Amino acid sequence: MNADRFTILPGASEPIYQQIGSQLRRLIASGQLPPGEVLPSVRDMAVQHAINPMTVSRAYCQLEGEGLLTRLRGKGMAVAQVARNVLSPEQRLARLQAQLTEVARQARELDLPARLVLQRLKSLLEDSE
Amino acid sequence: MNAVVHAEMSFADPLRCERITKRYADEIVLRDVSLGVTPGSVLGLIGRNGAGKTTLIRTLLGLEQPDHGQAFVFGEPSLGLTDAAKQRIGYVPQQPDAFAWMRIGDMLAFVGRQYPRWDGDFVELSLARWHISPERKLVSLSPGERQHVALIRGLAVNPDLLVLDEPASALDPVMRRDLLREIVARAAESGTTVLFSTHIVSDLERVASRVVFLHDHRIAVDAALDDLSETHARLTIPARSPALWASRVPGEVSRRRQLDGSVTLVIARSRGAEWPEIVAAPGIRLDALNLEDLFIEVAR
Numbered sequence: 001m002n003a004d005r006f007t008i009l010p011g012a013s014e015p016i017y018q019q020i021g022s023q024l025r026r027l028i029a030s031g032q033l034p035p036g037e038v039l040p041s042v043r044d045m046a047v048q049h050a051i052n053p054m055t056v057s058r059a060y061c062q063l064e065g066e067g068l069l070t071r072l073r074g075k076g077m078a079v080a081q082v083a084r085n086v087l088s089p090e091q092r093l094a095r096l097q098a099q100l101t102e103v104a105r106q107a108r109e110l111d112l113p114a115r116l117v118l119q120r121l122k123s124l125l126e127d128s129e
Numbered sequence: 130m131n132a133v134v135h136a137e138m139s140f141a142d143p144l145r146c147e148r149i150t151k152r153y154a155d156e157i158v159l160r161d162v163s164l165g166v167t168p169g170s171v172l173g174l175i176g177r178n179g180a181g182k183t184t185l186i187r188t189l190l191g192l193e194q195p196d197h198g199q200a201f202v203f204g205e206p207s208l209g210l211t212d213a214a215k216q217r218i219g220y221v222p223q224q225p226d227a228f229a230w231m232r233i234g235d236m237l238a239f240v241g242r243q244y245p246r247w248d249g250d251f252v253e254l255s256l257a258r259w260h261i262s263p264e265r266k267l268v269s270l271s272p273g274e275r276q277h278v279a280l281i282r283g284l285a286v287n288p289d290l291l292v293l294d295e296p297a298s299a300l301d302p303v304m305r306r307d308l309l310r311e312i313v314a315r316a317a318e319s320g321t322t323v324l325f326s327t328h329i330v331s332d333l334e335r336v337a338s339r340v341v342f343l344h345d346h347r348i349a350v351d352a353a354l355d356d357l358s359e360t361h362a363r364l365t366i367p368a369r370s371p372a373l374w375a376s377r378v379p380g381e382v383s384r385r386r387q388l389d390g391s392v393t394l395v396i397a398r399s400r401g402a403e404w405p406e407i408v409a410a411p412g413i414r415l416d417a418l419n420l421e422d423l424f425i426e427v428a429r
Contacts, residue, residue, distance in 0.1 A: 010334035013417050017355050043317040050309035052171055052338045053317040055355055109414065 001033060003040035003048035016051055020059035028068055028079055039069065039077040066091075141204030143168055143290040143322040144189055149198035151184055158184045159195070160346045166324055171316050173337030173354075174326040177428050180343040182326040183223055186294050189324075190220060202290065216244050219288030221279045223295045233270075233278055234263030237285070246287040255281045259304075272299040280308060284315070291315065293325035297332060305329070309336050330421045340420065342427055349427050350382060356400050358417050363426060364394045364407070365414040373413070379405040383427045395426045 006023055008016055027033040039060065046053040060077050063069045070080045107117045144166040151159040158181045166172050176182050187193040189200045191207030200207035203214050228236045233256070241247035256263055259277050261270075270278065276299045283291060291312070297305045313336055315321040327333055333340060334354065342350040352360055361382070366374045368390030382395040395418070398404060408415045418426065 008335070010331040011419055011421060013358060013419055015355050015358050016335070043314070046313045046317050047310050049335070050306055050313055051335050052354070053313065054170075054338050058355060105415065 001037055001039055003044045006045070006049065008049045008051055017055045017059040017062070020045075020056065021062055024059070024063055025068065033079050035079050035081045037079045038072070038075065039079070041076050141201070142166055143203055144201070144292075144324060146185075146189055146195075146200040146207075147198050149185070149188055149195045149200060151181075151188060151193065151195050157346055159188065162198075162343075162346075162348055164189075164341065164348065164351070166322055168322055169316065169320040170338045171312065171323040171336055172325075173333035173340045174324060174343060175328060175330065175333055175340060175424060176326075176343035177328070180428075181346045182343055183294055185343060186292060186324070186326060190218070190292060216246070216286070217289040219283035219286040219291045221283035221291075221293045221296055223298070229268045230266065232264060232266055233261065236267060237263070237278075237282060240282055241285065244286045248285045248287055252281055252285045255284075273301070273304070276300060277304070280311075284311065287319070289319075289321060291321050291323045291325075293323070295326055295328075297327060297329060305332065312336055330424055334420050342424065344428050350397070350423065352397070353400075354420070357420060357423070360400055361395060361397050361418055361423055362404070363416045363418050363422065364396050365416070366392045366394070366407075367412045370410070370412055373407060373410060378407055385426065385429060393426065395423065 005027075006020060008019055010016065012019065014022070024033070024039075040048070042053050042056045042060065045051070045056040060069060064071060064077065067082075068080055069077045072078050103117070103121075107114070142165045144164075146162060146164050149159050149162045150157070162181075162185060164185075174182050174185070184193060188195050189207060190202065191200065191210055194208060202210055203217065205211060205214050228239075231239070237252050241249065241252070255277075259274075261274055261277060267275065267278065276296065280293075280296060283293070293312075297308060300308060309332060312323055312325070316323060316336075323336075325333075325337075337354050340350070340352055340354050340357070341348055350361070364378065374384070374392045374394070378394055378396055380396040380398050382397050384392055384394045386392055396405070404415065407413060
């Protein structure tokens with residue numbers, strides 16, 4: 001896989017390490033990055049996008065911790081063989097905590113009853129199934 | 130014995146200062162500034178013109194004497210650096226004006242003789258890549274070319290510590306991206322520690338691991354860049370709730386009165402900590418800040 005498959009936007013509200021992480025999660029979930037696919041090295045990612053190497057490492061380590069990536073001996077990182085649903089539902093829900101907190105906050109600002117918000121969220125969830 | 134001393138030196142922070150205060154005549158330039166730059170980190174120093182960035186850099190490197198406090202490079206007092214320490218530093222000043230009468234090739238050869246790790250091939254390649262003839266005299270260069278030559282000079286040293294004062298101010302966007310890549314490659318391959326000052330926020334956001342804001346001659350914010358959206362936020366208190374802004378809010382970094390009478394604060398917390406109770410008060414808004422927002426909120 002080439003480093004130029006990633007899009008990095010400085011100035012976005014999502015920090016760069018999270019931008020890398022969420023793009024990787026999507027590419028893996030959709031099967032575009034099959035198990036065993038080797039990721040660009042930290043150095044290549046950093047130089048290609050002119051971003052800090054520690055930022056790239058942090059993104060890779062986070063996905064390694066989730067079981068989506070495995071560390072190859074001396075060859076960097078690759079997509080794990082069993083890369084799906086290795087996290088428990090609680091762990092996956094924790095990934096949404098920030099977004100859910102934000103929705104709750106804005107719902108309060110708009111003075112919306114919880115019932116309406118939950119209804120809309122429920123229909124959004126069912127739509128995409 | 131020497132090996133032991135050397136090992137201790139290389140574990141010290143490449144750059145550190147403790148409680149630096151600096152005045153020019155009656156004017157204060159730095160007020161009680163303390164800073165440590167850990168090995169391998171890329172620290173972006175940001176602040177408005179006149180905030181004291183250049184003075185801080187020069188004081189850290191021992192080119193200015195502080196009125197109070199002390200600075201260290203690789204654990205050595207900056208004001209009395211040994212040649213061994215100096216040879217590990219690549220410094221690109223904001224206005225490189227030394228050797229203006231010399232030909233570029235001669236100047237670089239002259240400087241190179243003082244550095245054991247000087248990379249002549251890098252110099253040749255870089256001059257060719259940026260179309261700068263070594264036959265030309267430094268005085269004949271455009272500001273962008275002069276900045277390039279200064280960068281080549283600072284990087285050819287193969288420094289353990291690279292200090293860049295507004296390195297991109299005269300470069301166009303393509304050259305700037307080249308420079309950022311070079312910085313990142315050094316950090317990734319050699320673990321080079323980098324300190325650079327800029328007011329181009331997006332550059333800093335890309336390559337820095339840590340950001341330090343100098344405002345009003347002191348450090349207003351010192352934060353890990355990856356954690357910034359988690360550790361810093363903007364709090365808006367509506368005009369109708371003056372009691373809420375009467376006293377200092379825990380973690381308050383700066384505050385500003387808006388035209389409509391509301392007050393916006395920048396607040397900080399450590400990673401993993403909770404926001405203060407005030408964020409849950411009715412009518413209060415808490416917004417995420419990106420680096421540019423933060424800069425403008427703090428520096429206005």
